[in-house]
Amino acid sequence: xxxxxxxxxxxxxxxxxxxxxxxxxxxxxxxxxxxxxxxxxxxxxxxxxxxxxxxxxxxxxxxxxxxxxxxxxxxxxxxxxxxxxxxxxxxxxxxxxxxxxxxxxxxxxxxxxxxxxxxxxxxxxxxxxxxxxxxxxxxxxxxxxxxxxxxxxxxxxxxxxxxxxxxxxxxxxxxxxxxxxxxxxxxxxxxxxxxxxxxxxxxxxxxxxxxxxxxxxxxxxxxxxxxxxxxxxxxxxxxxxxxxxxxxxxxxxxxxxxxxxxxxxxxxxxxxxxxxxxxxxxxxxxxxxxxxxxxxxxxxxxxxxxxxxxxxxxxxxxxxxxxxxxxxxxxxxxxxxxxxxxxxxxxxxxxxxxxxxxxxxxxxxxxxxxxxxxxxxxxxxxxxxxxxxxxxxxxxxxxxxxxxxxxxxxxxxxxxxxxxxxxxxxxxxxxxxxxxxxxxxxxxxxxxxxxxxxxxxxxxxxxxxxxxxxxxxxxxxxxxxxxxxxxxxxxxxxxxxxxxxxxxxxxxxxxxxxxxxxxxxxxxxxxxxxxxxxxxxxxxxxxxxxxxxxxxxxxxxxxxxx
Amino acid sequence: xxxxxxxxxxxxxxxxxxxxxxxxxxxxxxxxxxxxxxxxxxxxxxxxxxxxxxxxxxxxxxxxxxxxxxxxxxxxxxxxxxxxxxxxxxxxxxxxxxxxxxxxxxxxxxxxxxxxxxxxxxxxxxxxxxxxxxxxxxxxxxxxxxxxxxxxxxxxxxxxxxxxxxxxxxxxxxxxxxxxxxxxxxxxxxxxxxxxxxxxxxxxxxxxxxxxxxxxxxxxxxxxxxxxxxxxxxxxxxxxxxxxxx
Numbered sequence: 001x002x003x004x005x006x007x008x009x010x011x012x013x014x015x016x017x018x019x020x021x022x023x024x025x026x027x028x029x030x031x032x033x034x035x036x037x038x039x040x041x042x043x044x045x046x047x048x049x050x051x052x053x054x055x056x057x058x059x060x061x062x063x064x065x066x067x068x069x070x071x072x073x074x075x076x077x078x079x080x081x082x083x084x085x086x087x088x089x090x091x092x093x094x095x096x097x098x099x100x101x102x103x104x105x106x107x108x109x110x111x112x113x114x115x116x117x118x119x120x121x122x123x124x125x126x127x128x129x130x131x132x133x134x135x136x137x138x139x140x141x142x143x144x145x146x147x148x149x150x151x152x153x154x155x156x157x158x159x160x161x162x163x164x165x166x167x168x169x170x171x172x173x174x175x176x177x178x179x180x181x182x183x184x185x186x187x188x189x190x191x192x193x194x195x196x197x198x199x200x201x202x203x204x205x206x207x208x209x210x211x212x213x214x215x216x217x218x219x220x221x222x223x224x225x226x227x228x229x230x231x232x233x234x235x236x237x238x239x240x241x242x243x244x245x246x247x248x249x250x251x252x253x254x255x256x257x258x259x260x261x262x263x264x265x266x267x268x269x270x271x272x273x274x275x276x277x278x279x280x281x282x283x284x285x286x287x288x289x290x291x292x293x294x295x296x297x298x299x300x301x302x303x304x305x306x307x308x309x310x311x312x313x314x315x316x317x318x319x320x321x322x323x324x325x326x327x328x329x330x331x332x333x334x335x336x337x338x339x340x341x342x343x344x345x346x347x348x349x350x351x352x353x354x355x356x357x358x359x360x361x362x363x364x365x366x367x368x369x370x371x372x373x374x375x376x377x378x379x380x381x382x383x384x385x386x387x388x389x390x391x392x393x394x395x396x397x398x399x400x401x402x403x404x405x406x407x408x409x410x411x412x413x414x415x416x417x418x419x420x421x422x423x424x425x426x427x428x429x430x431x432x433x434x435x436x437x438x439x440x441x442x443x444x445x446x447x448x449x450x451x452x453x454x455x456x457x458x459x460x461x462x463x464x465x466x467x468x469x470x471x472x473x474x475x476x477x478x479x480x481x482x483x484x485x486x487x488x489x490x491x492x493x494x495x496x497x498x499x500x501x502x503x504x505x506x507x508x509x510x511x512x513x514x515x516x517x518x519x520x521x522x523x524x525x526x527x528x529x530x531x532x533x534x535x536x537x538x539x540x541x542x543x544x545x546x547x548x549x550x551x552x553x554x555x556x557x558x559x560x561x562x
Numbered sequence: 563x564x565x566x567x568x569x570x571x572x573x574x575x576x577x578x579x580x581x582x583x584x585x586x587x588x589x590x591x592x593x594x595x596x597x598x599x600x601x602x603x604x605x606x607x608x609x610x611x612x613x614x615x616x617x618x619x620x621x622x623x624x625x626x627x628x629x630x631x632x633x634x635x636x637x638x639x640x641x642x643x644x645x646x647x648x649x650x651x652x653x654x655x656x657x658x659x660x661x662x663x664x665x666x667x668x669x670x671x672x673x674x675x676x677x678x679x680x681x682x683x684x685x686x687x688x689x690x691x692x693x694x695x696x697x698x699x700x701x702x703x704x705x706x707x708x709x710x711x712x713x714x715x716x717x718x719x720x721x722x723x724x725x726x727x728x729x730x731x732x733x734x735x736x737x738x739x740x741x742x743x744x745x746x747x748x749x750x751x752x753x754x755x756x757x758x759x760x761x762x763x764x765x766x767x768x769x770x771x772x773x774x775x776x777x778x779x780x781x782x783x784x785x786x787x788x789x790x791x792x793x794x795x796x797x798x799x800x801x802x803x804x805x806x807x808x
Contacts (some may be wrong), residue, residue, distance in 0.1 A: 062765070076691035083688050092689070093764055095711070106669050106767055110792035112808050114672065114765060246658050295710055324658070481662065 018494035020050045023084035028417065031081065035420050036433045042417040045152055046085055049412055050146050053086035056405040060089040063220025063406060064107035065119035066379065069349050070177040070217050070426030078413050083464040097121065098246050104393070105473045108133045111397045119176050119407035123465035124472045128173065129166030130517040132300050135394040135403065136170040148404045150411045157416075157431045159454070160389040162268050163464045167283050167519070172390030176414055176430035180453060180462045181254060181370040181386040183209065184332060184343035185447075186358070187554065188229070189223075198226065201284050210373040213307060215402035215549030217342055218317040223338035238315035239331050242487050247325030249479030251310070253465070255386035260304030262295045264538045269383055270359075270468025276475070277301055277501070278508075280468040285508050289501035290539045292524040293532050295500040298493070298539035300377035305486060305493050307375070311341075312487075321487075332367070333358055341372055342385070348427045348450050361548070369449040370557045371458065377549050386518065387462040390428075402425070421548040427452050449558060452458040456561030470521060478503055490520045568625040591628040592780075594618060594770075595639035595651040601747045601804060602653065602671070603769060605633055613743070613804050614653060617670060619797060624787035627780065639662040639739045640771070654770035655705055663705045665776045667784045668769030674767065674800075676759025678738045680730055685737065699726040699735035706739050706764060727752050742806050 024046035028039065035042055065071040075092035081090050082557045093115075095103075101122055107114045108131065109354060128134040140189050141149045155161065155171075164173035189195060190207055199207035203218050210216040215239075223237030242248055252274060257263070263274030272286075277296030279286045288294035295301060312320060317336070320328060329347055331337055335357030351358060351365065358366050392410040394403050411416065420434045424443065427450060429435050435454045444451035453459065478500060486496035510522035533541050552560075576629075596603045596614060603612040610631055610762055622629050634642070639651040644663050653671045654660070676692055678683045689692055697716050698708030699724040711717045718735055720726050726738045727748055740748070742762070771783070791797050801808050 006613050073781075080691075089688065091761070091763055095764075096658065102656065103765070104766060109789055110797070112670070112672070112792055112798070114767075114808075244662055247663055340661070432729045477661070482663075483790075 001529060008370070017281065017545075018278065020085055020087065022045065023081075023396055024050065027081045027085065028259055031077065032421050034416050034424075034437075035417055036431075036437055037416050038340070042153075043228070045150070045415055045417045048152075048417075049086055049408065052150075053088055053405070053408055056401070056408065057087035058089075059405050060091065060404070061116040061402060061405050061409065062093065062114075063099055063119065063409065064093045064095060064103055064115050065176075066121075067094040068177070068179075068346050068390075068426065068428070069117065070422060070428045071390075071558050073425045074176075074413050074423060076506070078418060079409070082412050086342050086412075087409065088405050088408065097224060100137070101302035101473050101476070107395055107397055113398050113402065115121055116394075116398050117410055117439055118393045118395070119390050120173070120393045122160065122173055122175070122391050122463065123469070124393075125164060125166060125172060125467070126467040126469040127472045128393065129168060129467065130470055130519050131548050132516075135396055137174060137394070138170045138173060138392070140403070140407070144400055144545070145404060146405055148408050151479055152416060153411055154416065154433075157433050157457050158315045158414075159435070160387075160391070160430060162460070163387070163389045166389050167467050173389075174410060175389050175391045175430045176410070176413065177390045177426060178459075179346040179388050179428050181342050181344055181372065181388075182449075182453060183339070183341060183372040184367060184369055185209065185338065185339040186337070186366060187368040189338055190364040190554075195222075195227065198222075201419055202226065203549060206551050206553070207372045207393060207498065208553050209557035211550040211552055211557070212341075212373050213375045213404045214547045214548050215551050216373045217307075217311065218549045219339060219551075220311060224315040227338075229501070235336050236315060236317050236360070237338045238311050239328065239337045240312045240316050240320050241323040241328035242312055242484075243324045243327075244480065244484040244488070245324045246477070246480050246481060248487075249291075249476055249481075250325065252305070252483050253479045254388075255340075255463075257296075257301050257304045258383050259342070259372060259378065259385060260300055260375030261306070261382065261540070262300040262538060263306060263377065263382060265379060266383075267383060267461060268463035269468065270538070272382060273468075274383065275466045275469050276467045276504070277525070277539075279538075280460045281455055281522065281524070281530060283467070285468055285470050285521040286524045287508065288504035289527045290532050291526045292505060293527075294501060295538070295539035296504060296507075297497040298533070299542035300540050301497055302493050303377065303543075304375060305483065306496065309487055309493070327351065334486060335386070343371060344388075345450055345453075346388070346428065348447060349425075350445060352448070364445055365448040368554055369447060369453065371560050376543050382464045384458070385460075385462040387464055389430075389544075396554060409524065424445045426517055449554075452558050457559070458561035470517070470519070471507065474511065475504060477508055478507070514550040578677060581781050591630055591648075592648045592772075593646075594629050594636055595630045595643060596631065596653075597636045597639060598633055599655040603633070610731070613800060616669065616800060617791075618652075620791060620800075621784065621787050625734065625783045626719070626789060627783060631779055636697070645698070645773075646775045650770050650776075652770035654771045655766065656687050656769040656771075660771065663774070664771035665767045665774055666771060667781065667788060669767035670770045671768040673741045673766045673768060675739060675741055675764040675807070676745065676762040677731065678734065678740060678756040678759050680733065683758050685760050685792075690763045693737055696735075699729050699738045700740075701726065704739075705766065706741070706766055709764065710739060710754040724748055724752065725757075727754050730756065743801075743804050746805050751773070781783060 028042045079092045104118045108348040158175050158177040165171050185291050196207045220237035263270035277294045278288045279293040288296040291299045331354050333351050419431050423429045423434045440451050482500035485491050485494050512521040532539050598604050602614050603614045643649040643651040701720045729735045730738045
């Protein structure tokens with residue numbers, strides 16, 4: 001009798017799996033190509049998903065992410081494939097990154113299960129590892145999540161794991177997509193012999209990829225005020241945005257100060273001072289103001305903000321002061337911008353569309369990306385720019401069964417079966433194996449330097465916000481509110497940054513008192529500015545001498561990444 | 563007479579203290595502005611009812627703060643709150659554009675949005691993209707209508723939300739995008755039942771926006787009270803009274 005029951009059960013399960021197996025075959029052949037796996041390996045990986053998801057068949061899970069091309073592909077194509085292969089229905093919602101953070105914070109605050117998983121920037125790693133609200137994936141994969149952890153996940157193949165690991169050694173987030181902030185410029189204009197000659201005669205060195213902020217400034221001046229027009233159209237040597245809006249905060253908090261050289265040496269983030277000028281002692285944030293050993297209102301930070309405002313007012317299009325991140329993102333594609341110091345590669349897909357004035361007839365771009373120039377306080381060994389690493393995050397307030405089902409979907413959209421195809425759609429690579437693939441070699445000439453960047457050590461020195469920021473959602477609003485007061489001329493840069501640093505110190509003290517978080521802030525007592533400025537490292541003494549501009553030709557410039 | 567003068571002086575002092583106390587109490591009374599949107603907030607004669615009205619009553623009962631609830635149109639409520647200290651408005655979408663203008667107490671409302679089809683038609687939707695071929699009804703000024711339009715969906719906007727039920731019934735639209743609690747209310751009112759949505763596709767958190775001069779102390783009291791309402795299950799029970807889960 002038992003034998004008959006087992007035979008019947010086995011038959012019923014096989015019959016149930018068949019449509020899913022057929023679906024897997026359909027998706028593998030028709031959508032998930034190319035892949036770094038063979039067809040057989042892909043089918044084996046999909047068979048594992050079908051089998052591991054059996055206990056969750058019929059569940060509906062809810063995930064949320066920001067609204068970029070990669071996530072649109074996941075929400076519309078991959079969620080459908082996952083449903084047909086596993087029987088788990090996923091509503092993958094797209095919204096603004098600011099909204100993702102607010103929703104994640106709301107779930108932590110209310111403990112209501114608003115979503116079963118979040119794709120949230122690793123900028124929050126400092127918040128996550130302290131909060132006791134986020135699931136440690138290291139533990140989960142070995143304990144409650146073991147049966148739903150993909151044997152071929154191959155964690156070491158992910159290039160961004162350092163960004164999503166806390167100082168306690170636990171992995172808190174799994175990277176889903178990454179894009180970097182690089183220097184962007186019109187390679188075709190820079191290669192014009194007449195422009196090269198004019199630039200050399202005016203500035204005394206070659207027109208090329210700027211290596212420091214002085215060269216960037218000279219090139220901005222050259223195109224905005226010397227060249228002025230190309231083919232009868234007004235052109236600009238610099239592009240930025242400064243609307244009083246949260247995206248103004250990201251412009252500055254996404255490593256603008258680090259590029260100026262505000263922090264200390266160390267990768268992925270400087271120690272003891274780096275992101276947002278916050279000093280850490282051990283794992284405890286000790287203050288943002290110079291008076292407490294931080295660097296947010298130090299000479300390097302003031303220099304960084306002053307340059308932002310000066311370039312914006314003098315060299316950028318008149319409209320830029322009223323634009324936000326999204327609106328400004330369209331400008332380089334119009335063919336009027338010569339360079340942008342800090343440009344998100346999430347826009348690569350948009351700026352390689354045919355018929356744009358910045359794309360050649362053969363589909364190759366007229367632009368290139370290269371390492372961003374660094375400010376006069378920057379030293380070798382410091383982070384060189386910003387990289388966004390949107391990463392899967394599970395919250396403890398989500399019931400276990402829902403965490404497990406969501407974890408299956410998370411692994412599906414980053415699996416080797418899927419990830420190369422996803423990389424080609426959204427151009428936000430996460431796996432070394434995809435980046436090194438032959439397919440990417442063939443696509444490289446069409447992507448303006450993106451592949452070269454991700455094949456180099458650049459992918460390790462362009463880093464997200466680090467673990468010294470203990471409350472990203474709580475502190476993020478300060479950036480645009482205080483910086484906008486300076487841009488609007490309501491306060492001097494020094495006074496504005498003093499106020500900003502004092503507010504951050506106050507917030508650090510508040511969260512130390514109010515939350516039972518680990519590695520909580522322990523503020524240093526106030527000392528004189530001189531006390532800290534005279535020590536080595538950040539905060540750094542003012543540098544008064546003017547640097548001379550330095551440039552390199554494109555090929556030499558990207559060699560820096562090797 | 564001396565004594566009489568003393569009593570008069572004492573009375574005057576006492577009356578002054580009472581008057582100043584009343585003024586001080588008045589100054590601490592927050593003016594909460596909302597607008598009629600059934601079943602969240604509505605006026606019935608001289609009383610107010612609805613999910614948000616219940617929520618506010620509980621919220622302030624967990625603080626030592628006083629409030630007065632007034633109904634005025636949303637746009638005027640937002641402008642008034644932006645300009646006048648001691649005012650708050652709810653429910654408001656907490657957008658990037660508005661972020662700088664207010665202090666925020668949130669979330670005061672968790673809204674889920676679904677796509678409804680006619681009761682005799684099943685449109686299987688695995689993902690939101692599956693709704694691309696269909697004409698979706700929403701209404702002018704609706705955030706969810708804008709969201710779908712921005713994503714490239716075929717959205718037809720009615721002048722008021724209620725028109726969408728008749729349009730769906732008469733097959734002038736194939737799907738109706740609506741917030742679950744208000745959809746339930748509208749179906750009851752118009753005696754039409756489209757059943758459960760084909761897909762619940764979006765969650766929005768709405769907030770109470772307060773004038774920027776609100777003190778940190780008052781804001782923290784409201785934040786703390788709101789958090790406790792979620793954590794002890796009050797909010798879940800309140801939503802269930804209105805027929806949905808958070």
